[in-house]
Amino acid sequence: MAPPTETLTREQLLQQLSCFTGSELFIRHPLNRQIIYTEGVRFLAEETQAFWLIDAIASYFGSPEMRAAIEADDRLRDMQFWRLDVLPRARNALLTCRADSGITPAITQEIPFTDFPLDEIDIWAGFNGEGWTLYLPSEH
Numbered sequence: 001m002a003p004p005t006e007t008l009t010r011e012q013l014l015q016q017l018s019c020f021t022g023s024e025l026f027i028r029h030p031l032n033r034q035i036i037y038t039e040g041v042r043f044l045a046e047e048t049q050a051f052w053l054i055d056a057i058a059s060y061f062g063s064p065e066m067r068a069a070i071e072a073d074d075r076l077r078d079m080q081f082w083r084l085d086v087l088p089r090a091r092n093a094l095l096t097c098r099a100d101s102g103i104t105p106a107i108t109q110e111i112p113f114t115d116f117p118l119d120e121i122d123i124w125a126g127f128n129g130e131g132w133t134l135y136l137p138s139e140h
Contacts, residue, residue: 034131038134040139071104075099080125086116
């Protein structure tokens with residue numbers, strides 16, 4: 001796939017991301033076949049050159065960390081709330097997974113460097129009966 005021809009401003013990117021309200025096309029993750037993601041997540045990854053973010057999230061499904069997290073909080077069996085928080089001055093980030101807002105993350109991963117253009121982004125993961133679907137909150 002060709003790189004974007006024009007870099008969007010943060011405001012333009014956020015505005016375009018908010019336009020994704022459902023998906024008719026799902027993309028299967030090439031390394032973790034139990035993961036599919038929506039057009040909105042693909043757009044985010046393409047526009048920000050952040051397929052690494054999808055890979056980071058997908059890497060936890062089936063992992064010992066995820067099994068332990070689900071054992072500790074069975075709500076994670078059906079729904080997970082992933083969030084990337086970027087510290088702009090330090091250019092590092094924190095990726096977290098929670099079973100619900102306002103609770104301690106079940107999974108935390110430090111990202112030592114990123115040029116991700118937004119201060120934060122949420123990606124939700126829902127169990128679809130066979131595997132997991134990653135989608136933007138606006139696509140719920």
